[in-house]
Amino acid sequence: MTTRVTSDFDFDSTALEVVAGLDLSGRRALVTGAASGIGIETARALAAAGAQVTLAARDTAAAERTAADIRATTGNSDVPIAQLDLMDRGSVDRLVADFSGPLHILVNNAGVMAVPELRFSPEGHEMQFATNHLGHFRLAVGLLPALRAAQGARVVSVSSRAHLNSPVVFDDIDFAERAYDPALAYAQSKTANVLFAVEATRRWAEDGIFTNALHPGAIADSNLARHYPPGLLDELRASGRYTFKTLQQGAATSAFVATSDLLDGIGGRYFENCQQAVVEDPKAAGTDAAGVAAFALDPSAAERLWDVSEEMNR
Numbered sequence: 001m002t003t004r005v006t007s008d009f010d011f012d013s014t015a016l017e018v019v020a021g022l023d024l025s026g027r028r029a030l031v032t033g034a035a036s037g038i039g040i041e042t043a044r045a046l047a048a049a050g051a052q053v054t055l056a057a058r059d060t061a062a063a064e065r066t067a068a069d070i071r072a073t074t075g076n077s078d079v080p081i082a083q084l085d086l087m088d089r090g091s092v093d094r095l096v097a098d099f100s101g102p103l104h105i106l107v108n109n110a111g112v113m114a115v116p117e118l119r120f121s122p123e124g125h126e127m128q129f130a131t132n133h134l135g136h137f138r139l140a141v142g143l144l145p146a147l148r149a150a151q152g153a154r155v156v157s158v159s160s161r162a163h164l165n166s167p168v169v170f171d172d173i174d175f176a177e178r179a180y181d182p183a184l185a186y187a188q189s190k191t192a193n194v195l196f197a198v199e200a201t202r203r204w205a206e207d208g209i210f211t212n213a214l215h216p217g218a219i220a221d222s223n224l225a226r227h228y229p230p231g232l233l234d235e236l237r238a239s240g241r242y243t244f245k246t247l248q249q250g251a252a253t254s255a256f257v258a259t260s261d262l263l264d265g266i267g268g269r270y271f272e273n274c275q276q277a278v279v280e281d282p283k284a285a286g287t288d289a290a291g292v293a294a295f296a297l298d299p300s301a302a303e304r305l306w307d308v309s310e311e312m313n314r
């Protein structure tokens, strides 16, 4: 019987509140998707606590602007940038090759949602799965020597409560046989983010590397809804179906999972509002309910996904 991790932080907590009083000097972190949305605020919190934070982003000009802003607001000048396009293996491999020394915190934060039509990576994998899961899988595996060298590292896998809408459909991950559904493709990729945490922990715990997944909350102020039809985000805001978080609140659980000593030696779990989530029946889940699907924590699915991901990444 494992004890559920809970904390004094809650829905309203911000990333800066989560790291208040922490000293991360000497630690090195890397955040993907760090030039937009939740990624910026996650990076800001880690930098505010004194870590070196590499901002990995597709758009290096945007990353430079973000780095300047984080340096100015935190007083921490150690905020390098790195080019990273998760759909481009060459880009992932270059980042890995250029990264030297230990990496204490890897935040796999970048993501795409609700891509309206079926699109593929250059290797022929569905775009949301390829970006949100396969690209991060390649990145984390590539950075394994750096994570090992930290002698106590954390990997943070930013999932979503949308994962409740679909397991990984191993028989047809790339929508070859079933009709493409943007929401189901996103959900599948976000379940993969949780399963990755389960299997990475099984494989890497003995190297002192612990991986956990999380739902950041519903945050309307990021760019994630860029693929929504015009007007849909405004409709959702007005509907009252979601209680939205600010970007700082949205980054709080990432900062918590990356830094809290409550998670020392703990991995393969899923967090929400800075608490470990309980297993929930996806069919019973409301839009604001907390919870993780049993299929996302299933060790055999996690192991299978790892093998499939290695195969797809060959």
Ligand SMILES: NC(=O)c1ccc[n+]([C@@H]2O[C@H](COP(=O)([O-])OP(=O)(O)OC[C@H]3O[C@@H](n4cnc5c(N)ncnc54)[C@H](OP(=O)(O)O)[C@@H]3O)[C@@H](O)[C@H]2O)c1
Binding pocket: 032, 033, 034, 035, 036, 037, 038, 039, 057, 058, 059, 084, 085, 086, 087, 088, 108, 109, 110, 111, 112, 113, 131, 158, 159, 160, 161, 215, 216, 217, 218, 219, 220, 222, 223, 224, 225
């Ligand atoms: N916002 C929410 O309500 C919500 C809810 C649940 C989960 N999440 C998760 O939270 C994470 C952050 O999302 P956000 O809300 O902050 O959205 P966002 O502002 O759109 O940030 C997503 C980031 O991912 C980057 N990205 C997309 N495709 C990429 C690629 N091929 N290679 C490298 N980077 C790529 C984007 O870079 P560009 O700027 O270059 O496109 C952007 O920086 C995502 O994983 C998302 O699934 C968000």
